[in-house]
Amino acid sequence: xxxxxxxxxxxxxxxxxxxxxxxxxxxxxxxxxxxxxxxxxxxxxxxxxxxxxxxxxxxxxxxxxxxxxxxxxxxxxxxxxxxxxxxxxxxxxxxxxxxxxxxxxxxxxxxxxxxxxxxxxxxxxxxxxxxxxxxxxxxxxxxxxxxxxxxxxxxxxxxxxxxxxxxxxxxxxxxxxxxxxxxxxxxxxxxxxxxxxxxxxxxxxxxxxxxxxxxxxxxxxxxxxxxxxxxxxxxxxxx
Amino acid sequence: xxxxxxxxxxxxxxxxxxxxxxxxxxxxxxxxxxxxxxxxxxxxxxxxxxxxxxxxxxxxxxxxxxxxxxxxxxxxxxxxxxxxxxxxxxxxxxxxxxxxxxxxxxxxxxxxxxxxxxxxxxxxxxxxxxxxxxxxxxxxxxxxxxxxxxxxxxxxxxxxxxxxxxxxxxxxxxxxxxxxxxxxxxxxxxxxxxxxxxxxxxxxxxxxxxxxxxxxxxxxxxxxxxxxxxxxxxxxxxx
DNA sequence: CGGACACTTCGGCCCCCGCCGAAAGGTCGC
DNA sequence: GCGACCTTTCGGCGGGGGCCGAAGTGTCCG
Numbered sequence: 001x002x003x004x005x006x007x008x009x010x011x012x013x014x015x016x017x018x019x020x021x022x023x024x025x026x027x028x029x030x031x032x033x034x035x036x037x038x039x040x041x042x043x044x045x046x047x048x049x050x051x052x053x054x055x056x057x058x059x060x061x062x063x064x065x066x067x068x069x070x071x072x073x074x075x076x077x078x079x080x081x082x083x084x085x086x087x088x089x090x091x092x093x094x095x096x097x098x099x100x101x102x103x104x105x106x107x108x109x110x111x112x113x114x115x116x117x118x119x120x121x122x123x124x125x126x127x128x129x130x131x132x133x134x135x136x137x138x139x140x141x142x143x144x145x146x147x148x149x150x151x152x153x154x155x156x157x158x159x160x161x162x163x164x165x166x167x168x169x170x171x172x173x174x175x176x177x178x179x180x181x182x183x184x185x186x187x188x189x190x191x192x193x194x195x196x197x198x199x200x201x202x203x204x205x206x207x208x209x210x211x212x213x214x215x216x217x218x219x220x221x222x223x224x225x226x227x228x229x230x231x232x233x234x235x236x237x238x239x
Numbered sequence: 240x241x242x243x244x245x246x247x248x249x250x251x252x253x254x255x256x257x258x259x260x261x262x263x264x265x266x267x268x269x270x271x272x273x274x275x276x277x278x279x280x281x282x283x284x285x286x287x288x289x290x291x292x293x294x295x296x297x298x299x300x301x302x303x304x305x306x307x308x309x310x311x312x313x314x315x316x317x318x319x320x321x322x323x324x325x326x327x328x329x330x331x332x333x334x335x336x337x338x339x340x341x342x343x344x345x346x347x348x349x350x351x352x353x354x355x356x357x358x359x360x361x362x363x364x365x366x367x368x369x370x371x372x373x374x375x376x377x378x379x380x381x382x383x384x385x386x387x388x389x390x391x392x393x394x395x396x397x398x399x400x401x402x403x404x405x406x407x408x409x410x411x412x413x414x415x416x417x418x419x420x421x422x423x424x425x426x427x428x429x430x431x432x433x434x435x436x437x438x439x440x441x442x443x444x445x446x447x448x449x450x451x452x453x454x455x456x457x458x459x460x461x462x463x464x465x466x467x468x469x470x471x472x473x474x475x476x477x478x
Numbered sequence: 479c480g481g482a483c484a485c486t487t488c489g490g491c492c493c494c495c496g497c498c499g500a501a502a503g504g505t506c507g508c
Numbered sequence: 509g510c511g512a513c514c515t516t517t518c519g520g521c522g523g524g525g526g527c528c529g530a531a532g533t534g535t536c537c538g
Contacts, residue, residue, distance in 0.1 A: 007261050010256055010334060011329055012257065012260040012262070013333070014265040015257035016258035018251065019252075021247050023247070023251070024244075027250070028244040028247055028250065086328060086329065090253055090254060091249075093321060094249040094250050094252070117450065131440065147391075149393070149396070150388025150389065150414055150415055151391055152384070152385040152391035154388070158388060175389055175427075176388045176389055177417060178390075178418075201333035202448075
């Protein structure tokens with residue numbers, strides 16, 4: 001007995017990094033895929049700057065965050081897509097706990113922020129919300145993405161990305177396509193290399209723009225046309 | 240500011256359940272997909288029965304474990320495949336930390352246990368180790384499973400399961416196929432509904448049998464023949 | 479150079495939580 | 509019914525860790 005798994009301390013340590021409400025709030029905020037300063041995170045989390053500094057130290061030491069110092073600022077972001085995926089998965093499970101009704105935001109401000117978020121947002125490096133679902137559905141409908149038997153691009157799907165001028169950089173072991181559970185739509189949307197490439201292209205090409213400094217994004221007129229031409233998504237479906 | 244995400248406490252709470260070494264050891268042990276008694280887990284983790292009882296209370300209350308009381312025994316198991324997936328994902332990330340060499344077990348007993356585990360084992364409800372990889376590769380090679388552009392069964396793959404007499408019960412929102420990172424092989428293997436159905440069939444049909452009370456499994460002579468006939472896996476490749 | 483600003487370090491406080499052993503509650507077998 | 513066994517409850521102990529404010533370091537700007 002006492003054959004205790006040598007992995008237990010590591011698992012506990014990793015979980016411990018997320019097991020604090022303040023650190024959890026940071027990780028969730030950083031799910032927008034961008035870099036935040038320590039001060040922004042402190043205000044966001046509602047703790048003293050000194051407290052947050054210690055939290056960042058732990059998260060960076062634990063490998064969950066990467067940091068970049070610029071002058072008197074300390075910028076941090078999620079270390080990579082794997083971390084984002086872990087946080088997303090845990091948050092999705094924690095949010096959809098048994099007997100728990102999703103989100104239903106309270107108050108007017110929450111409602112409007114919520115509806116903008118629900119319409120379209122980034123989820124680390126890919127699109128989510130109704131926008132993400134619409135794109136995923138359109139890809140599936142046109143036979144470019146299998147969603148019923150797993151999540152994988154078809155050959156036609158790979159071609160489609162090439163034809164649209166969106167490069168799929170197969171990097172290391174990150175999957176080309178994977179499902180990410182959408183917490184507003186309760187359905188999976190496209191993530192992975194393809195999801196990230198599509199999102200990057202959508203922002204670069206002006207298909208959508210970020211709303212303020214939030215995760216929420218808005219589809220532009222250009223984007224509506226492009227999504228209609230390339231994927232047959234009805235114009236006006238995402239307003 | 241202080242727009243703190245309402246999900247932060249839930250995320251922190253969930254992570255907190257796994258943030259203790261003893262509880263982590265329990266969760267890892269339960270990854271074998273079977274039910275353990277409280278006493279077994281206490282011995283495994285090396286703590287007093289009373290201590291472990293409290294841990295089980297938290298894990299059950301948190302929804303990670305389900306329990307079944309039989310007489311003077313309390314059997315617990317992972318609540319469902321989603322929990323198993325979370326634990327697997329976290330353990331995989333924690334185990335493959337930066338600059339960290341995998342496993343390389345110390346001592347003779349660990350070596351033999353390790354090699355049996357590396358040869359073939361269950362990973363909650365599907366096959367893993369070299370056996371799991373061999374099956375995944377064989378499915379991919381025969382065009383039954385896409386692995387290069389994501390993880391999804393092809394139409395031929397769905398047919399193959401039917402022809403082999405393995406029912407694919409599409410249940411709720413669990414994906415038919417998904418990738419699970421193998422920590423001995425460092426490559427993804429087949430999980431999801433299809434992976435579970437295949438594993439269940441393999442055990443029922445005597446293709447493989449469990450070694451002792453471990454997660455490790457051994458391929459039988461019957462299994463070798465079946466895997467050769469159905470998937471073209473070389474006999475002897477898994478000894 | 480001096481002040482504003484972003485962040486970090488330090489000391490101290492307090493609460494939380496994991497641990498144990500002792501005792502109690504159930505269940506099984508004889 | 510009486511032990512043997514598995515599990516749970518309870519008190520008490522000890523350590524770890526999150527919090528703050530104050531002071532210190534480093535950077536930018538005028």
